[in-house]
Amino acid sequence: MPFDESPSPVAPLASSRLWTAGTTGGVAVVVMLVIAAARPDISAWLIGGACIVAIVSWLGARSQPVAGQASSADVPATSRHGDDGRLLDSVFEALDDPVLIISGGEADDIAGRRIVLANRAARELLRVPREGMLLVSAMRDPNVLEAIDEALFGGISRTTDYAAGGSRARHWKAWVRPLPSPEGAALALLGLRDETDVRRMELMRVDFLANASHELRTPLASLSGFIETLKGHARDDPAARDRFLDIMAAQAERMSRLVADLLSLSRIELNEHIPPSGRVDLGRAAADVVDALSVLSQDKGVSIHLAVPEGGRITGDRDEIVQVIQNLADNAIKYSTTGAIVEIGLDIGLDADRATAPRMPGATRLSLLTPDREIGVRYAAVTVRDHGPGMAREHLPRLTERFYRVEGQKSGERAGTGLGLAIVKHIINRHRGGLIVESSPGEGALFTAYFPMTDDRTPSPMPA
Structure with a gap:
């Protein structure tokens, strides 16, 4: 009997089912987009939800064979994936939020949970392939795993x-939903919503109010006291009036620096999770800092020795990198005696071990910030060394805390706000770098800030 090449009578039904599923998903997307236009505050959730509903409806229709039709495994891939399927797959990949479809093994076998499908955002965040990987290898948060099991x-x-x-x-809101599971397999949908900016804004407001109210109390009380004195018995005393006005001007300047540093720190913390994209020459940045501090160093009688080679280019924000070097150099000048030397150096092309190697023999050494290790990354290290009083071992772990000052070094003509090293730490963290301090009482201190170097010849590969 010759082979009948006429189309199967169930083919139109199957095609109609796929068309209906795709149309339903498309209508859902259109409706959600219309609502999102009227409600911008929930537009992201509506668009994401519509796309996910459309994908699920299309997958469900495609997975249920019609009587007399071959199973999906027997149909060529080009037949199983129509235009609607490719469109919805593209939408799934284009979602900004990480989204994963999880399958379950046995209820008591946590290792049986596998990633059925992960969009591009999920693959970049969790460093996982598109499908097939064990969930526990990518996520180990017990609350999220429990929610997935439920x-x-x-x-x-x-x-x-x-x-x-x-x-x-980084802080995420994880939402988990059960999915209609074809062929009896347990499936769940996991979505992650980035709430880092929201959390940071909340913390920024709380920290700013707490820190400002605490640190501004002393200069404000001082100003109030001097104003009261000037309105009283010192009103007709020119010498006392001039002396009090000088003190009031210094206190007002201190408050101005404090507010500026608090705002700078808050801004840096808010963007700390966003990597910079510019290019910075560390040698030129260090030279600019030396020029900017030349007047201060001359007034203090301190010499700055700069030794930087060419080629120390990193990916970063130039203003922030200059602020790091300037804060470290400013501290070195401030705690140096007249006639002392401040040394600023730059080492390039270092591996992780050489970038973190000791540079001040016999001193106590502590890593204040350690970046995530990456294979094959080369570093450029900026070092700032002073020969001042140095610091005892117990002070080193707290150097990057807000408003922390080493006992006995709080006073001076240019008393700082106690925020300089906190700003340095957060800037370096944003640039994926590290910070090390070495110090010994009577021998001075040495700070090393190291950053991943930029290879301008080859672009950074995107995660699979």
Whole structure:
């Protein structure tokens, strides 16, 4: 009997089912987009939800064979994936939020949870392939894993918090939903919403109010006292009036520096999780800092020795890198005696071990910030060394705390705000670098800030 090449009578039905599913998803997207235009505050959730509903409806229709039709495994891939399927797959990949579809093994076998599908945002965040990887290898947060289990085996929708690992803290809102599972397999949808900016804004407001109210109390009380004195018995005393006005001017300047440093620190912390994209020549940045501090160093009677080679280029924000070097050099000048030398150096092309190697023999050494290690990365290290009083071992761990000052070094003609090293730490953290301090009482201190170098010849590869 000859082979009948006429189309199967169920083919139009299957095609109609796929068309209907795709149309339903498309209508959902259109409706959600219309609502999103009227409600910008929830537009991101609406668009993401519409795309996910469309994908799920299309997958469900495609996975259910019609009577007499071959299973999806027997149909060529080009037949199974029509235009609607490719469009929805593109939408799934284009979502800004990480989204994963999780399958469950046995209820008591946590290692059986696998990633069925992960969009590009999820692959970049979790460093996972598109499909097939064990979930526990990518995420180990117990709250998220528990929520996934409840969705897989209890059909319960959950929302919880998720904190990504690494030196730069990021906060996510994880939402888990059970999915209609073809062929009886347990499936769950996991989405992550980045709430880092929201959390940082909240912390910034709280910290600013707490720090400002605490640190501004002393100069404000001082100003109030001098004003009261000038209005009283010192009103007709020119010498006392001039002396009090000089003190008041110094206190007002201190408050101005304090507010400026607090705002700078808050701004840096707010953008700390966003990597910079510019290019910075560390040698030129260090030379600019030396020029800017020349007047201060001459007034203090301190010499600055600069030794920087060419080629120390990194990916970064130039203004922030200059602020790092300037804060470190300013501290070195401030705590140096007249006639002392401040040394600023630059080493380039170092591996991680050489970048973090000791540079001040016999001194106590502590890493104040350690970046995530990456294979094959070369570093450029900026060193700032002073020969001042130095610091005892117990002070080193607290140097980057806000308003921390080493006992006995709080006073001086240019008393700082106690925020300089905190700003340095957060800037270096944003640039994926590290910070090390070495010090010994009577021998001075040496700070090393190291940054990943830029290879301008080859672009950075995108994660798979």
